[in-house]
Amino acid sequence: MSIILLIFLCGAAVAQEIVFSQTGESGEEIQAGDITFSTPVSTSSGIAILSVAQNPDEYTIANTVTVDTAGFDLSSESCGGSEKQITFGNLNHINPKVSDGRVVFEEWNAGVSGIGLYDIKSGGLYQVYPGKLHQANPDISGRIVVYEQSGAGSNKVVNIHGYNLETDTAAPISSSTSNQNQPVVSGRYIAWQDWRSGNSDIYMADLNTGTSQVVTKDLAEQKNPDISGSYIVWEDWRNGNADIYLYDITTGKEYPLTNHPSDQTKPKISGKIVVWEDNRNGVSDIFAMTLDNFQEYQLTDGRYKAVNPDVSGPLVVWEDYRNGNADIYLLDLITGYIYQITSNQSDQKNPSIHGNHLVWQDYRTGNSNIFLYSFSQSVGSAKYELYGSALLGGTAAPVGTEVKALIDGVVRAKTTVQQAGSYGSSYGPFLEVPVTSADTGKTITFRLNDYQADQTLTVSTGGVMRLDLSASSITPVQTYTLSGNVLLDNLPAPVGTIISATIDSQVRGQVTVTSAGSYSGLTIPVSQADYGKTIVFNAITGSSSLQASQGISVGQQVGSWFDLTFGTTTPPETYRFSGSALLDGQYAPAGTVLSAVIDNQVRGQTTVTTQGAYSNLNVPVYLTDNGKYISFTAQFGGATYIAGQQIAVSSGQVDIIIASEDVSAAGQVIKKNLDLTFTVSAQTRYSFWGRANLDGSPLAAGNTIYALIDNQIRGQITTQAAGSYGSDNGPYLEVPITNADIGKTIRFQTATGAEGDQSQLVVSGLKVLKNINFVS
Numbered sequence: 091m092s093i094i095l096l097i098f099l100c101g102a103a104v105a106q107e108i109v110f111s112q113t114g115e116s117g118e119e120i121q122a123g124d125i126t127f128s129t130p131v132s133t134s135s136g137i138a139i140l141s142v143a144q145n146p147d148e149y150t151i152a153n154t155v156t157v158d159t160a161g162f163d164l165s166s167e168s169c170g171g172s173e174k175q176i177t178f179g180n181l182n183h184i185n186p187k188v189s190d191g192r193v194v195f196e197e198w199n200a201g202v203s204g205i206g207l208y209d210i211k212s213g214g215l216y217q218v219y220p221g222k223l224h225q226a227n228p229d230i231s232g233r234i235v236v237y238e239q240s241g242a243g244s245n246k247v248v249n250i251h252g253y254n255l256e257t258d259t260a261a262p263i264s265s266s267t268s269n270q271n272q273p274v275v276s277g278r279y280i281a282w283q284d285w286r287s288g289n290s291d292i293y294m295a296d297l298n299t300g301t302s303q304v305v306t307k308d309l310a311e312q313k314n315p316d317i318s319g320s321y322i323v324w325e326d327w328r329n330g331n332a333d334i335y336l337y338d339i340t341t342g343k344e345y346p347l348t349n350h351p352s353d354q355t356k357p358k359i360s361g362k363i364v365v366w367e368d369n370r371n372g373v374s375d376i377f378a379m380t381l382d383n384f385q386e387y388q389l390t391d392g393r394y395k396a397v398n399p400d401v402s403g404p405l406v407v408w409e410d411y412r413n414g415n416a417d418i419y420l421l422d423l424i425t426g427y428i429y430q431i432t433s434n435q436s437d438q439k440n441p442s443i444h445g446n447h448l449v450w451q452d453y454r455t456g457n458s459n460i461f462l463y464s465f466s467q468s469v470g471s472a473k474y475e476l477y478g479s480a481l482l483g484g485t486a487a488p489v490g491t492e493v494k495a496l497i498d499g500v501v502r503a504k505t506t507v508q509q510a511g512s513y514g515s516s517y518g519p520f521l522e523v524p525v526t527s528a529d530t531g532k533t534i535t536f537r538l539n540d541y542q543a544d545q546t547l548t549v550s551t552g553g554v555m556r557l558d559l560s561a562s563s564i565t566p567v568q569t570y571t572l573s574g575n576v577l578l579d580n581l582p583a584p585v586g587t588i589i590s591a592t593i594d595s596q597v598r599g600q601v602t603v604t605s606a607g608s609y610s611g612l613t614i615p616v617s618q619a620d621y622g623k624t625i626v627f628n629a630i631t632g633s634s635s636l637q638a639s640q641g642i643s644v645g646q647q648v649g650s651w652f653d654l655t656f657g658t659t660t661p662p663e664t665y666r667f668s669g670s671a672l673l674d675g676q677y678a679p680a681g682t683v684l685s686a687v688i689d690n691q692v693r694g695q696t697t698v699t700t701q702g703a704y705s706n707l708n709v710p711v712y713l714t715d716n717g718k719y720i721s722f723t724a725q726f727g728g729a730t731y732i733a734g735q736q737i738a739v740s741s742g743q744v745d746i747i748i749a750s751e752d753v754s755a756a757g758q759v760i761k762k763n764l765d766l767t768f769t770v771s772a773q774t775r776y777s778f779w780g781r782a783n784l785d786g787s788p789l790a791a792g793n794t795i796y797a798l799i800d801n802q803i804r805g806q807i808t809t810q811a812a813g814s815y816g817s818d819n820g821p822y823l824e825v826p827i828t829n830a831d832i833g834k835t836i837r838f839q840t841a842t843g844a845e846g847d848q849s850q851l852v853v854s855g856l857k858v859l860k861n862i863n864f865v866s
Contacts, residue, residue, distance in 0.1 A: 145522055146403035146445045147276070147318045147361040157380060157387045162426045169420060169429040171465040175452070176208045177215070182458040186449040187229050187442045192255075193449050194218065194228040194235055195460050205237050207255075210447060210462065219253050219260045229274045232518040233554075234297070236263065236273040236280055250282050252297075256554075263295050264302050276317040277518050279339060281305065281324075283313045292324050294339070297517060305337050306344060316358045321381075323347070323357040323364055334366050334379075347379055348386065358400050363423075365389070365399040365406055376408050378423075389421055400443050407431070407441040407448060418450050418463075431463055473552045474523040474534070477514025481560040482538050486511030493559065494537045495523045497549070498601050499613045502534070516556065525549050531630055532588055533597045537561070542615055546597045562619060570599075570625070570642065573610035574653040578631060582607025588630040589654065593623050593644070594697060609654070618794065618841065620644040621803050622683050622725030624692040629656045637710070641692050645803040663758050665720070665737070668705040669765040673724060673731055677702030682726040684766070688718055688739070704766070715739040724768045729775075729805075729826045731768035776836065776850060778823040779816030781861040784844060788813030789864065794841040797825045799834050799852070818859075827852055840864050 176193065177183040183206065186195040193208040197217075205218040205228045218228070224240040233255040241247045250263040250273045264270060268286035270293070275281075284293040284304075290311045295302040306312050310328040312335070317323075320339040325332050326346075332353040337344045348354045352370040354377065359365075362381035367374050371392040376399045378387045390396040394412035396419075401407075404423040409416050410430075416437040420429045432438040436454040438461070443449075446465040451458045476495070480487035487493075491507040503523045507513050514520045523534060529549040536543035541561040570591075576583040583589075587603040591614045599614040614625060622645065627638035636656040642648055667686070671678035678684075682698040686709040694709040709720060717740075722733035778797070782789040789795075791812050797805040805825040809815045816822045825836055831852045838846030844864035 145519065146405075157378065157385075157423055162389070162421070162428060164428045164430075169422070169427075169431070169465065171446075171448075171463050173432075174462045174464070175455075175459060176449075176462050177206070177460045178455075180457055183460045184451045184458050185227060185440060186451060186460045188447045188449045188462075189230045189444045190232055191447070192230055193447075193460065193462065194230045194237075195449075195451075196226055196228065205235065205253075207235070208460070208462075210464070218255075219251075224248075225251075227272055231275040231277060234275055234517060236275045236282075238271055238273065250280065250295075252280065264293065272314060274315055274317045276319055278515070279317055279320070279322075281315045281317045281322045283315060292322065292337070294322060306335070314356050318359040318361055321359055323359045325355045325357060325366075334364065336364070347384070356398065360401040360403055363401050363404070363406075365401045367397055367399065376406065378406065398440055400441055402443040402445060405443060407443045409439050409441060409450075418448070420448070432461075473525065474547065475514075475518070475520035475552075475554040476523065476547075476557045477512075477516055477520050478556045478558040479511055479560075480507055480513045480538060481511070481558075482541065483562060484560075487513075487538055491539050492537075493521060494540075495521060496535045496537065497523075497525070497529055497532055499599055499611060513559070516554075520554070525552055528586075528602075532602065533590060533600050535597055535600065540615075542596070542598060542617075544596055562617065568616050568644075570612075570614040570616065570648070571650055572612045572614070572648075572652040573608070574651050575607060576603060576609050576629070576654045576656070577607070578629065578636065578656045580655075583609075583629065583656070584631060586631070590628050590630070592626050592628065593620055594695070598625070616644045618806075619681070621806075622730075623697075624685060624695050626692075626695075627654055629654075643692075643802070646801070663711050663760055665709040665711060666759055666761045667707040667709070667764045668703075668761070669763050670702055671698060671704045671724065671765075672702070672767045673726060674769055675767075678704070678724060678768070679726060682724050685723045685725075687721050687723060688715060693720070711739050722766055722768075724766075727805075727824075729824070733766045733768050735764060735766055737762075737764070775827060776825040776852075777816075777820075777857045778825070778850075778860050779814075779818060779820075780859045781813060782809060782815045783813065783863045784840070785866055786863065789815075789840070795823060795846075795862075796839050796841070797823055797836050798839060799825070799827075799831055799836055804836070815862075822857070838862050838864070842866070 182198045184196050186193055191210045195206050196203045197206040202224050203226045204220060205225045207216045207218050218235050223242060226238045228235055228237040235253040235255065237251055238248045239251045247267060248269045248271060249265060250270045251260055252263050253260045263280055266286050271283045273280060273282040278297045279294060281292060281294045283290045287307050289309065290313045291307040292305040292312045292315050293302055294305050305322060308328045312324050312326045315322055315324040322337040324335055326335040331351055332355045333349060334347040334354045334357045335344060336347050347364060350370050355367045357364055357366040363378060365376060365378045368377040373392060374395050374397050375392050376389040376396045378389050379385065389406060394410060396408045396410050399406060399408040406421045406423065408419055410419040415435060416439050417433065418431040418438045418441045420431050431448065434454045438450050438452045441448060441450040448463040449460055452461040480491060480493060482491060487507050488510055489507055492504060493507065493513045494501050494504040496502065503521055505513055505521045532549045534547040534549060536545060536559050538559060538561040543559045543561040545557060545559055547557065576589060583603050585603055585606055588600060589603065589609050589612060590597050590600040591612060592598060599612050601609050601612045603609050625642040625644060627640060629636045638654045638656050640654055671684060678698050680698055680701055684696050684704050684707055685692045686694040686707055694707050696704055696707040698704050720737040720739060722735060724731040782795065789809055791809050793809045795807055795815050796803045805823055807815050807821065807823040834852045836850040836852060838848060844866040846862040846864050848860050848862045850858065
């Protein structure tokens with residue numbers, strides 16, 4: 091049996107979405123990912139984990155929780171949280187459920203129950219789809235609330251309904267003419283207790299397809315279901331007593347989890363941990379099982395009644411009677427510590443836990459109200475819940491593509507694409523990115539299979555967001571990892587300064603200064619398509635955003651120690667150039683990189699996207715630049731070109747800058763139409779071809795060979811046939827050279843870093859047959 095169970099647990103649930111409407115119609119479907127838990131804090135305790143966990147169910151999927159009952163110990167200390175009453179007045183509020191920062195509950199008024207909702211972040215209280223019909227037993231997952239609702243008039247049949255908090259719409263989940271009770275929801279799936287066969291069975295619905303199906307319909311009763319991801323558990327009476335059963339939605343298979351002759355009832359599940367009430371010791375205890383090993387564990391000691399358990403990740407809560415009344419207790423499965431959460435002499439019952447929030451119904455006010463206990467969130471103050479399309483190299487990212495979110499170069503969350511072209515789902519699961527107050531203003535970068543995505547996100551307050559991601563499928567061939575001193579206005583950059591590295595205005599790497607005046611671990615992945623472009627460094631401190639005077643031309647070899655200096659002088663003007671671009675009399679092809687240079691420092695850069703034309707070449711200029719010249723260069727195909735045009739800087743004097751009808755000023759941006767004609771800056775070039783081997787065997791077709799001078803790539807070619815590159819009649823591995831290169835050495839290297847055994851001393855340029863063996 092254990093072998094079968096291990097196999098079915100390998101299946102991954104796949105989720106899409108349905109959009110509720112008054113008629114229950116479905117909208118666009120989006121496939122959800124298989125979320126991997128990630129936390130930036132120590133995992134020394136379950137409470138510390140769930141103080142930042144954005145998907146506590148997934149924690150036990152991604153990690154094995156080892157239960158050591160011998161280590162359980164009642165702690166006299168607080169578990170580090172605060173208690174708050176969230177409902178008030180003389181009405182009774184019961185059956186609370188908490189999930190994703192919201193609490194739902196029943197509110198009874200004049201013999202009729204409605205569903206209430208409390209938003210933990212805002213403190214707001216709301217009614218969920220108010221009406222005069224009886225509503226009871228709510229549950230919540232993300233933005234979906236499910237509940238029982240009685241029919242109108244003489245129709246007293248109870249059916250399951252769902253409500254979308256975002257669209258403010260409701261729909262029946264199933265319209266059977268028999269009663270349905272005890273709904274539970276997790277992401278796209280809903281389960282409930284159904285009486286259409288004459289006894290209670292377990293049914294489920296898929297919000298994506300809008301369809302429902304029977305899970306089990308044994309002639310005995312099955313009731314009290316719970317759900318987590320693709321697993322449904324319930325209490326099953328087919329053996330003459332109550333056992334716990336599990337159904338795997340992915341495989342469509344059912345499994346008994348317990349077979350003790352006493353009763354096991356009221357199961358709850360979170361990821362791979364199942365808990366339940368168990369009376370095998372003559373009094374109700376709380377038992378648990380992990381789906382890693384299917385071993386049962388007794389969590390309470392059998393001397394006092396313990397009932398109504400719930401579980402979230404490695405935390406278990408229950409209603410405990412050891413003090414003569416009902417109190418709420420919590421067990422941290424990581425540390426083994428048991429905490430008494432409530433100590434009021436009145437009863438506290440029906441606990442529900444999710445992440446770092448715990449709720450229960452409390453009778454200390456004379457009637458039943460809902461109380462909330464929140465564990466400390468000194469780390470992790472918010473989260474982003476992201477979903478959207480995923481494109482790799484312009485096409486749908488294939489199933490299995492890994493999507494990562496990074497802050498300061500550290501992975502905060504990741505997921506995998508489960509349906510080609512999309513990740514996550516608007517109903518969850520999401521790519522959940524935990525952020526802290528210290529992250530505010532930083533940039534979240536994204537990678538698809540380690541390809542840098544074009545999109546970024548600036549950390550603010552978090553929230554649910556559709557973010558479509560696209561990345562080039564060009565393999566990164568180099569990563570710069572930099573550390574060094576960092577100065578702002580000749581003073582050490584203060585702690586908290588955010589340093590980012592950008593290419594084509596896209597953030598490629600980012601770190602935060604943690605020691606005044608220095609930074610470390612700034613990683614910048616670059617690809618073959620980036621060669622010749624400039625890495626621009628920016629610093630954000632307070633409300634200021636500054637650009638470093640240093641830059642790196644991609645392909646340039648620099649040491650790991652790289653000092654950065656930033657000034658706070660605001661550029662009074664920005665020149666914005668657009669126009670045509672010619673290379674050696676031909677239209678500049680798409681991909682040509684144009685740079686504007688002052689004092690040999692790149693001030694602005696743009697890439698040609700339409701053959702022969704460029705736009706938005708932005709060049710910030712300062713008063714100290716007056717009288718200097720802006721020159722222009724172009725890089726394409728390994729060659730560098732110099733423009734015949736130059737512009738004199740006259741900051742504050744628009745009419746001096748080639749004043750004509752082509753110049754317009756808008757605020758501090760001066761727009762100029764400038765046609766640029768480039769000629770290759772090399773006096774001559776080397777043209778190589780020949781045989782190419784790797785470790786003595788023919789180099790496979792499709793490999794790129796680079797030619798380098800001073801560790802900078804000057805030319806490249808891709809092998810078209812195994813064992814050779816170029817040909818006597820062309821194409822060649824062309825290496826442009828200048829007078830300054832004479833006496834230097836050209837060396838050869840593959841994209842994978844294998845070094846060639848041949849080199850070339852630069853003299854005056856030649857057409858050279860050069861057979862190269864690369865050594866890995």
